[in-house]
Amino acid sequence: xxxxxxxxxxxxxxxxxxxxxxxxxxxxxxxxxxxxxxxxxxxxxxxxxxxxxxxxxxxxxxxxxxxxxxxxxxxxxxxxxxxxxxxxxxxxxxxxxxxxxxxxxxxx
Amino acid sequence: xxxxxxxxxxxxxxxxxxxxxxxxxxxxxxxxxxxxxxxxxxxxxxxxxxxxxxxxxxxxxxxxxxxxxxxxxxxxxxxxxxxxxxxxxxxxxxxxxxxxxxxxxxxxxxxxxxxxxxxxxxxxxxxxxxxxxxxxxxxxxxxxxxxxxxxxxxxxxxxxxxxxxxxxxxxxxxxxxxxxxxxxxxxxxxxxxxxxxxxxxxxxxxxxxxxxxxxxxxxxxxxxxxxxxxxxxxxxxxxxxxxxxxxxxxxxxxxxxxxxxxxxxxxxxxxxxxxxxxxxxxxxxxxxxxxxxxxxxxxxxxxxxxxxxxxxxxxxxxxxxxxxxxxxxxxxxxxxxxxxxxxxxxxxxxxxxxxxxxxxxxxxxxxxxxxxxxxxxxxxxxxxxxxxxxxxxxxxxxxxxxxxxxxxxxxxxxxxxxxxxxxxxxxxxxxxxxxxxxxxxxxxxxxxxxxxxxxxxxxxxxxxxxxxxxxxxxxxxxxxxxxxx
Numbered sequence: 329x330x331x332x333x334x335x336x337x338x339x340x341x342x343x344x345x346x347x348x349x350x351x352x353x354x355x356x357x358x359x360x361x362x363x364x365x366x367x368x369x370x371x372x373x374x375x376x377x378x379x380x381x382x383x384x385x386x387x388x389x390x391x392x393x394x395x396x397x398x399x400x401x402x403x404x405x406x407x408x409x410x411x412x413x414x415x416x417x418x419x420x421x422x423x424x425x426x427x428x429x430x431x432x433x434x435x436x
Numbered sequence: 437x438x439x440x441x442x443x444x445x446x447x448x449x450x451x452x453x454x455x456x457x458x459x460x461x462x463x464x465x466x467x468x469x470x471x472x473x474x475x476x477x478x479x480x481x482x483x484x485x486x487x488x489x490x491x492x493x494x495x496x497x498x499x500x501x502x503x504x505x506x507x508x509x510x511x512x513x514x515x516x517x518x519x520x521x522x523x524x525x526x527x528x529x530x531x532x533x534x535x536x537x538x539x540x541x542x543x544x545x546x547x548x549x550x551x552x553x554x555x556x557x558x559x560x561x562x563x564x565x566x567x568x569x570x571x572x573x574x575x576x577x578x579x580x581x582x583x584x585x586x587x588x589x590x591x592x593x594x595x596x597x598x599x600x601x602x603x604x605x606x607x608x609x610x611x612x613x614x615x616x617x618x619x620x621x622x623x624x625x626x627x628x629x630x631x632x633x634x635x636x637x638x639x640x641x642x643x644x645x646x647x648x649x650x651x652x653x654x655x656x657x658x659x660x661x662x663x664x665x666x667x668x669x670x671x672x673x674x675x676x677x678x679x680x681x682x683x684x685x686x687x688x689x690x691x692x693x694x695x696x697x698x699x700x701x702x703x704x705x706x707x708x709x710x711x712x713x714x715x716x717x718x719x720x721x722x723x724x725x726x727x728x729x730x731x732x733x734x735x736x737x738x739x740x741x742x743x744x745x746x747x748x749x750x751x752x753x754x755x756x757x758x759x760x761x762x763x764x765x766x767x768x769x770x771x772x773x774x775x776x777x778x779x780x781x782x783x784x785x786x787x788x789x790x791x792x793x794x795x796x797x798x799x800x801x802x803x804x805x806x807x808x809x810x811x812x813x814x815x816x817x818x819x820x821x822x823x824x825x826x827x828x829x830x831x832x833x834x835x836x837x838x839x840x841x842x843x844x845x846x847x848x849x850x851x852x853x854x855x856x857x858x859x860x861x862x863x864x865x866x867x868x869x870x871x872x873x874x875x876x877x878x879x880x881x882x883x884x885x886x887x888x889x890x891x892x893x894x895x896x897x898x899x900x901x902x903x904x905x906x907x908x909x910x911x912x913x914x915x916x917x918x919x920x921x
Contacts, residue, residue, distance in 0.1 A: 359796055390819060
């Protein structure tokens, strides 16, 4: 297993903030331990020389014409019926029927 | 009626001849669920009203002598990451508790249009993240073949429901092995179709470049029948392919003689259980007997599949799961007085530990300063892993390998060590990353009676050849440890 720089507790908190997660005092050390274990395993990738290898976002790219030209054609830009608004709004925790309602946005 | 041996052909024949009604068949399955699912925990919700309405419709068609669609009256179950209009869709998470989506996933609508009777929603790891079904917020699923063991994951409920005869077939999803691995652990057939073969409209997304929908069934022919129904281009999913859908069921009767079978050496290394090795060797010997040409091949980057997967899948998950914020559906924490606090408190209360772990990892891998080292690097290795397969498929028609390094493990055995849990998918993630198709077929059992699966992997969009080889394994002479269906 190759070297990787250990994730600090401060980084765990920073990443949690970025992800809109609130970790409890018990969760933080556990997440730090797990992230370091997983990143230690991931560090194996550094054994490979990938200079000049194109990155692949999904399989369509590598198959070239097979999926890219045919499988990912966008549909026609035409007006079609969509989901019923009332049915969609009924799924929301708080709504006035037209808009989703949320707590105060401006905090200061 | 014996549910244990009830294949689709048998069910269809019984319904068409009037030996059983679709209504009675649905009731039989609901009865079995009521009797036995207390100890398995495979169903999270039953859609009885919808099922019985559909069954009555099929019975009406039989009474009028109308021609019946391919899945007429077949009781099926749906993994809870797929939407069914008006039924709960929790994805195994508290954050979607109470959500009843107002639309059907395309695959659900297609099954029903083909006559299937939709029994309900099946338990799974939260947002399909897991290899043991122990990450469900609604309790673990137990393996019907050994109740102290996991059914595999993340589609544990889908595999267990077929193994326990609660449904004739089910749908699951596979992102890194979540169909093939539970199929192997529970002794049923599970198909991972090629990326783009089956629509994902109505699938609650985990990792969009990897997620796929596929069937579980009691045998290869039934799985092929379901795949036939759900495959094809969908205008609602831009990643679905318009490659023509082949006749999978009809293709099964073609001989396998002369097909070239590749055996990837990297899938038979250290860590492979000797009993599984023996069973896979038996399956390969059967294929040889049937006239296949067996060749060793190499997929040299295999050992990098797990680390590659855990960068890409978590990066995509961190993005996909940002939609769960308490605004449009599901849970909202009522404690918070401001919007940003509401996001955090809702997500803290709604997500389980594994989901948080993966969101954190993915966010870390995508964050400023780490993107090139992790995400870009993993995408490059993904190219190498895919090239491995394309090179091998120049020489052979399919690949045959184990699905898992061990049989089903015990509940609680790996929950404290995420890396060990991730390694349960060591033989399944490479095919996921490369987008090729795969199937797990029962090929034996251990001395303790635990099922063993063999994996057949096929070229992109060549499910027909893959299923044909899978059926040859299923009906081969080596595997005598289990009652034939």
